[in-house]
Amino acid sequence: xxxxxxxxxxxxxxxxxxxxxxxxxxxxxxxxxxxxxxxxxxxxxxxxxxxxxxxxxxxxxxxxxxxxxxxxxxxxxxxxxxxxxxxxxxxxxxxxxxxxxxxxx
Amino acid sequence: xxxxxxxxxxxxxxxxxxxxxxxxxxxxxxxxxxxxxxxxxxxxxxxxxxxxxxxxxxxxxxxxxxxxxxxxxxxxxxxxxxxxxxxxxxxxxxxxxxxxxxxxxxxxxxxxxx
Numbered sequence: 001x002x003x004x005x006x007x008x009x010x011x012x013x014x015x016x017x018x019x020x021x022x023x024x025x026x027x028x029x030x031x032x033x034x035x036x037x038x039x040x041x042x043x044x045x046x047x048x049x050x051x052x053x054x055x056x057x058x059x060x061x062x063x064x065x066x067x068x069x070x071x072x073x074x075x076x077x078x079x080x081x082x083x084x085x086x087x088x089x090x091x092x093x094x095x096x097x098x099x100x101x102x103x104x105x
Numbered sequence: 106x107x108x109x110x111x112x113x114x115x116x117x118x119x120x121x122x123x124x125x126x127x128x129x130x131x132x133x134x135x136x137x138x139x140x141x142x143x144x145x146x147x148x149x150x151x152x153x154x155x156x157x158x159x160x161x162x163x164x165x166x167x168x169x170x171x172x173x174x175x176x177x178x179x180x181x182x183x184x185x186x187x188x189x190x191x192x193x194x195x196x197x198x199x200x201x202x203x204x205x206x207x208x209x210x211x212x213x214x215x216x217x218x219x
Contacts, residue, residue: 043213051205095147
């Protein structure tokens, strides 16, 4: 079983919609989680990291950790075509499969 | 300077060639990483250097040889590669090797082995 599981999608939404991305993890000892965005033919870019449970907001992005269900989520409000990318959840050295998101103008 | 710089951006090499990938950061980060990424797959960890010492080698074949000359530089020496080694090779750095706060990645070297 992989340490972090992520549905690869793809996910297509209209501009302005809320994008909801989810991952599950297997080891309760994990406390720090990261979300990266990767545009085509570029390296991943760190969006946010979260610690333990609860929400963390940064502009249009909200990261959420639910330790009881071992679920981590990323929400993108008011999505824009420029948000079209692959989003990867991660813990320490391991990445989820990545979800490819397309925001349609 | 908040960047990780990788050179070259593209590399085509034959199976008998020897080449090197280079990575540089000037953020004062003390941990540096090599990842390999195949198309439509997540990055896979290859090597970790922490305070200039190799701390993790993820059972990578010996045709890949990492080197960390100093805290700002990371090299990956390539020799006798196979076509299946064609991939995007990513370098990353983190502040202290704890990895809890995420990495800064370079843009990668796109390697094609012919």
